[in-house]
Amino acid sequence: MAKRLIPLALALTAPFTPAMAAEQDPFSFNMTQGVTATSFDAFNLHMLLFWVCLIIGVVVFGAMAWSLVRHRRSRGAVAATFHESTAIEIIWTVVPALILIAIAIPATMVLVAENAQPAKPDVIVDVQGSQWKWHYKYPDQDISFFSNLATSSRDASQLGAKEPPSSAPYYLLNVDNPMVVPVGKTVQIRVTSNDVIHSWWVPQLGFKTDAIPGKINNMTFVVSKPGMYRGQCAELCGAGHAFMPIVVKAIMPAAFADWVQKEKAAAAATKADAAGPWDMKIAMAQGGKVYGSTCSACHQANGQGIKGTFPALDGMKLSVKDHIHIVVHGSKKNPAMQAYGKQLSDRDIAAVITYERNSWNNHTGDLITPKEVEAAR
Amino acid sequence: MNPTSETLMQNTAADASIGQVGHVGHAHDDHAHHGPRKGWLRWLLTVNHKDVGTMYLVLSLVGLMIGGIMALLIRAELFEPGMQLMQPQFFNSLTTMHGLTMIFLAIMPALTGLANWMVPLQIGADDMYWPRVNNWAFWAMPVAAVILWSTFFIPGGAPAGGWTFYPPLSTTYGPESIDWMIIAIHIMGVSSFFGALNIILTILKLRTPGMKLMDMPLFTWSWLITGFLLLLAMPTLAIAATMVLSDRHWGTHFFGADGNPVMFQHIFWFFGHPEVYIMILPAFGVISEVVPAFARKPLFGRKMMIYATAAITFMSTTVWAHHMFTVGLPVWGQLFFMYSTMLISIPTGVKIFNWVATMWRGSLTFETPMLWAIAFIVLFTIGGFSGLMLADVPADYQYQDTYFVVAHIHYVLVSGSLFAIFAGVYYWLPKWSGRMYNERLAQWHFWLSVISMNIAFFPMHFAGLAGMPRRIPDYAVQFTDFNMISTVGAFIFGFSQLLFIWMLIKTVRSGPPALARPWDGARGLEWVIPSPMPYHTFITPPTDKQIHDEGPKAYE
Structure with missing residues (x-):
C-alpha cells in the first residue's frame, strides 16, 4: 500500500498552488477544522468528545483488563460473592450524568448561536x-x-x-x-x-x-x-x-x-447570441456541451444509457415532436427524466436535441430550431 | 393469579399443543416421550418451541449469508475508486437490501430464535403460549424473505432508496420493487408482532409457579421488555410503509413536495430507533447470562440491570429525531433530542459497568462464549462512544450521513448484536444439540472474526471524519486507503463465518456428548434438563429447590 501511496501523494500535491493551500489535507484522519466558525466549533466539540470518550474508555477497559488478568481461575482466583453496592451504583450513575452536563453546555451554546439567522446577510x-x-x-x-x-x-x-x-x-x-x-x-x-x-x-x-x-x-x-x-x-x-x-x-x-x-x-452575451445565426454546426457544438453537462449523467457520453434504468439514445426511434415534448415536459413514466423546459433555454434544448439526433449511429439530419422548442412549451 | 390456576392454565396449553399434533395423527399416551414427527413435514407443521427456534436460527443464518454476500459485493466495488463491477443503481440496491436483510432476516430472527429456544426453558414452561401462532409467525418469514430477495430479478431492479426508504426517492422516484418490499415488510411486521405477543404471554402466563418476576433470568427479562417495544415499533413501521404505498398508488401526497417529506422521517424513526434497541436489548440479555457463568459470580446489580433495560426502552421512544439533525428542525427540537440521546447513555453505561463489576474478583475462564461476551463489551462500548459523539448536534452536522455513522452502526450491530448472538449460540449449543462443539475451531472463528471485524469497520471512522459520505458507489481518491483496508477486513470477516457453519455441522453430526451442565458456572433452569434434551421439557414444572438453586441466589 505504501508503494501506491507515494505516487498518489505526488500526484495530488503537484497541482497545489499557494491559493489552494487552504484545501483540506487529502490524507487527513480527522475532522477538518475548516474555514468557518461553524466548522471550528464542530471540530472543537468533536475533539472534546473524543478525549472524554478516551478517558472513560481507559478507565472502564482498564478495570476490565485488570480483572481479566488478575481474576482468572488459572491463577487460582476464587470468586467473590458480592453482587451489589448501592454506593458504587449511585456513583456510576451520577458521575456520567455530570460528564454529560459538562459536554451538553458548550454544545447547547454553539447550537443556539449557529441556528440564529442574521437579519441581513451580505x-x-x-x-x-x-x-x-x-x-x-x-x-x-x-x-x-x-x-x-x-x-x-x-x-x-x-x-x-x-x-x-x-x-x-x-x-x-x-x-x-x-x-x-x-x-x-x-x-x-x-x-x-x-x-x-x-x-x-x-x-x-x-x-x-x-x-x-x-x-x-x-x-x-x-x-x-x-x-x-x-x-x-x-x-x-x-x-x-x-x-x-x-x-x-x-x-x-x-x-x-x-x-x-x-x-x-x-x-x-448569451441573450444576444440567442438572436444570432442558427445552423447545424453551431447547434451541434452547443448541443454537445449541453449533453455533456445535463444528459450524460444518465444517458451516458456514448448514448447507450444504462440497461433497465436509463434508455439508450443511440438508435432511438423517437419522432421530432415526441423528442421535443419529453425534453421540455419530462417523462411521466420515469421521473428521473425531468422537465428540462424549466432548466434550459430554447436554444440549449434545440441544440441538444439536434445533437442527440445526429450523434453516434443517429443520422437523421434533423436541425431543430429554438422556435420549435418555444412552440412546444 | 394463584399458583394452582397458573398450573392449570399451563396444563391446558400443553394439552392444546399436544392436541394439535394428535390431530394430524401422532397422538401418544405418554406426552413426555412424544418425539418429533418423521420427515420434512415435522418442520412445516411443528408447534414445538425448540423446532421453531431452530428454524428461526437457520433462517437467520441464511439471511446472514445472503446479506453478507451483498456486503462483500459492496466492499469489492469500494476497493478502489472508479466503477469496476456494477452500475451505481445496482450498488444502491445492494446497500438497501443488505440493510433490510441483516436487520429483518438475520439479527431479528436470530434473537427470536434464541427466545423460542430459551424463554420456555428458562421459566420452566413446556412450550410457548400460542404454539400454533408460533408456527405461523415463523413460516411467514421465509415467504417475506423470498418476496424481498426476488425483487433483484424484477424489471427496474431491487429497491435502491436505502433501507430507510425515504420519500420522494422511494415514492415518485422509486422502482416498482418498492411495492414488493413494502409487502415483505408488512409480512415480517405481522410475524414480529405476533412473535413478540407470544413471548410476552409465555412469560406472563406460563412462568412456572414459584418463579417471581424479579427472579427471572436476565435473557427472559430483556425479551419481556423487548416484546413490548416490538408491539409499539412494528405497527409504526406498518403505518409508514402503508403511507408510502398510498402515495405511490392511491393519489395521496403525504410525503411529496406538496406534502411533507420530513414527516416520513419522523414516523420512520419513531419505529427505527426503538428498532435498534429491539436488536440490542436481547443481546444485552445474552451477555448478562454468559458473563456470570464464566465469572462464577452472581450478576452485579441485577435489579439495576432490569431497571436500566426498562429505562432504555422508555427513552428509546424519545430520541428518534437524532437521525434527522440536518433536516432543519427548530433549535429547541434539536436541543431536546440531543439531551434525550445523551441521557440514554446513562442506563447503557450502567449495564457496561455492571458487567465489568460482575467479572471483578470472579474466577474467570475464557471459553468461546465468554470470549464473544468480552469482545461484545469492549466493541459495543466503542460503538456507544461514537453514539455519544453523534448526539452532539454541532459535531453531528459534520458526522451525519458519513462513514462515521456507518462505523457506528456496525460497531453496535455486528460487534454488538451479532457477537452477542454468537455468544448465545456457543453458550447454549451444547444444550440444544446434546453435543459439544470443537473449542479449537470455535476459537479460530472467534479470533478471525473479532480481528477482521475491526479491520473492516475501524477505518470507516477515519473515512467518515475525512469527509466520505455514506451510500456512495464511488469515492474521491483520498479515501482509497481506508476503503482498501475495510474491504480486506470485510472479506476475512465474511469467509471466517464459513468456519462457524463448519463448526455447527461438525457439532451436530459428530460432536462428543455434552454434559447436562457443560459450564460449571452456568445457572438457570435450562441446565437442569438432561442432555440430550427430550423433545418435550417441563411437562412437570421444576421443583422449588431447582428454581431456588438456579435462580438469582444460586451462587450464595
Missing part, C-alpha cells in the same frame, strides 16, 4: 438540488447557473472507463461551475430541492443542510480564507448520488464584484 444564494446537479441562484445579483460534475470525473467514473480516476483532477470533487462567495462576508444559503432529498455538504464549511422538496432550509456562514472548498451530496438521492459534488470558491470581495460583473456580461 450575500444570499438560493441552492437547489436536483438529480444529479446543483443549481445556484444569486437573487440580488441576478445570476444563476447549474453546477455539474466535471467531465473528466464523469468519464473516469464510467464502468470500464479508459482513464483511471487518478487521471481526473479532484476526482468526483470537481465541477464545471463552482459556487462563488466573498471571503469575510456573511453568506446565507437557502437550500431546497427540485425532486428527491439531497444534502448540501462542504466539510470545511462545517455543516450539512438537507435539500428537501417543498421546504427551504437556511444556513449562514462566513468563510475566513480564500480557497476552493470541496464537498458532496450527503443524502442518498438515487443512482447519481456520488456524482453531484459541491465546490465553493471563496475569493476576496473585490474579486467577487468582478466575478459578478463578468457573469452578468456573459448572461447578456
Whole structure:
C-alpha cells in the first residue's frame, strides 16, 4: 500500500498552488477544522468528545483488563460473592450524568448561536438540488447557473472507463461551475430541492443542510480564507448520488464584484447570441456541451444509457415532436427524466436535441430550431 | 393469579399443543416421550418451541449469508475508486437490501430464535403460549424473505432508496420493487408482532409457579421488555410503509413536495430507533447470562440491570429525531433530542459497568462464549462512544450521513448484536444439540472474526471524519486507503463465518456428548434438563429447590 501511496501523494500535491493551500489535507484522519466558525466549533466539540470518550474508555477497559488478568481461575482466583453496592451504583450513575452536563453546555451554546439567522446577510444564494446537479441562484445579483460534475470525473467514473480516476483532477470533487462567495462576508444559503432529498455538504464549511422538496432550509456562514472548498451530496438521492459534488470558491470581495460583473456580461452575451445565426454546426457544438453537462449523467457520453434504468439514445426511434415534448415536459413514466423546459433555454434544448439526433449511429439530419422548442412549451 | 390456576392454565396449553399434533395423527399416551414427527413435514407443521427456534436460527443464518454476500459485493466495488463491477443503481440496491436483510432476516430472527429456544426453558414452561401462532409467525418469514430477495430479478431492479426508504426517492422516484418490499415488510411486521405477543404471554402466563418476576433470568427479562417495544415499533413501521404505498398508488401526497417529506422521517424513526434497541436489548440479555457463568459470580446489580433495560426502552421512544439533525428542525427540537440521546447513555453505561463489576474478583475462564461476551463489551462500548459523539448536534452536522455513522452502526450491530448472538449460540449449543462443539475451531472463528471485524469497520471512522459520505458507489481518491483496508477486513470477516457453519455441522453430526451442565458456572433452569434434551421439557414444572438453586441466589 505504501508503494501506491507515494505516487498518489505526488500526484495530488503537484497541482497545489499557494491559493489552494487552504484545501483540506487529502490524507487527513480527522475532522477538518475548516474555514468557518461553524466548522471550528464542530471540530472543537468533536475533539472534546473524543478525549472524554478516551478517558472513560481507559478507565472502564482498564478495570476490565485488570480483572481479566488478575481474576482468572488459572491463577487460582476464587470468586467473590458480592453482587451489589448501592454506593458504587449511585456513583456510576451520577458521575456520567455530570460528564454529560459538562459536554451538553458548550454544545447547547454553539447550537443556539449557529441556528440564529442574521437579519441581513451580505450575500444570499438560493441552492437547489436536483438529480444529479446543483443549481445556484444569486437573487440580488441576478445570476444563476447549474453546477455539474466535471467531465473528466464523469468519464473516469464510467464502468470500464479508459482513464483511471487518478487521471481526473479532484476526482468526483470537481465541477464545471463552482459556487462563488466573498471571503469575510456573511453568506446565507437557502437550500431546497427540485425532486428527491439531497444534502448540501462542504466539510470545511462545517455543516450539512438537507435539500428537501417543498421546504427551504437556511444556513449562514462566513468563510475566513480564500480557497476552493470541496464537498458532496450527503443524502442518498438515487443512482447519481456520488456524482453531484459541491465546490465553493471563496475569493476576496473585490474579486467577487468582478466575478459578478463578468457573469452578468456573459448572461447578456448569451441573450444576444440567442438572436444570432442558427445552423447545424453551431447547434451541434452547443448541443454537445449541453449533453455533456445535463444528459450524460444518465444517458451516458456514448448514448447507450444504462440497461433497465436509463434508455439508450443511440438508435432511438423517437419522432421530432415526441423528442421535443419529453425534453421540455419530462417523462411521466420515469421521473428521473425531468422537465428540462424549466432548466434550459430554447436554444440549449434545440441544440441538444439536434445533437442527440445526429450523434453516434443517429443520422437523421434533423436541425431543430429554438422556435420549435418555444412552440412546444 | 394463584399458583394452582397458573398450573392449570399451563396444563391446558400443553394439552392444546399436544392436541394439535394428535390431530394430524401422532397422538401418544405418554406426552413426555412424544418425539418429533418423521420427515420434512415435522418442520412445516411443528408447534414445538425448540423446532421453531431452530428454524428461526437457520433462517437467520441464511439471511446472514445472503446479506453478507451483498456486503462483500459492496466492499469489492469500494476497493478502489472508479466503477469496476456494477452500475451505481445496482450498488444502491445492494446497500438497501443488505440493510433490510441483516436487520429483518438475520439479527431479528436470530434473537427470536434464541427466545423460542430459551424463554420456555428458562421459566420452566413446556412450550410457548400460542404454539400454533408460533408456527405461523415463523413460516411467514421465509415467504417475506423470498418476496424481498426476488425483487433483484424484477424489471427496474431491487429497491435502491436505502433501507430507510425515504420519500420522494422511494415514492415518485422509486422502482416498482418498492411495492414488493413494502409487502415483505408488512409480512415480517405481522410475524414480529405476533412473535413478540407470544413471548410476552409465555412469560406472563406460563412462568412456572414459584418463579417471581424479579427472579427471572436476565435473557427472559430483556425479551419481556423487548416484546413490548416490538408491539409499539412494528405497527409504526406498518403505518409508514402503508403511507408510502398510498402515495405511490392511491393519489395521496403525504410525503411529496406538496406534502411533507420530513414527516416520513419522523414516523420512520419513531419505529427505527426503538428498532435498534429491539436488536440490542436481547443481546444485552445474552451477555448478562454468559458473563456470570464464566465469572462464577452472581450478576452485579441485577435489579439495576432490569431497571436500566426498562429505562432504555422508555427513552428509546424519545430520541428518534437524532437521525434527522440536518433536516432543519427548530433549535429547541434539536436541543431536546440531543439531551434525550445523551441521557440514554446513562442506563447503557450502567449495564457496561455492571458487567465489568460482575467479572471483578470472579474466577474467570475464557471459553468461546465468554470470549464473544468480552469482545461484545469492549466493541459495543466503542460503538456507544461514537453514539455519544453523534448526539452532539454541532459535531453531528459534520458526522451525519458519513462513514462515521456507518462505523457506528456496525460497531453496535455486528460487534454488538451479532457477537452477542454468537455468544448465545456457543453458550447454549451444547444444550440444544446434546453435543459439544470443537473449542479449537470455535476459537479460530472467534479470533478471525473479532480481528477482521475491526479491520473492516475501524477505518470507516477515519473515512467518515475525512469527509466520505455514506451510500456512495464511488469515492474521491483520498479515501482509497481506508476503503482498501475495510474491504480486506470485510472479506476475512465474511469467509471466517464459513468456519462457524463448519463448526455447527461438525457439532451436530459428530460432536462428543455434552454434559447436562457443560459450564460449571452456568445457572438457570435450562441446565437442569438432561442432555440430550427430550423433545418435550417441563411437562412437570421444576421443583422449588431447582428454581431456588438456579435462580438469582444460586451462587450464595
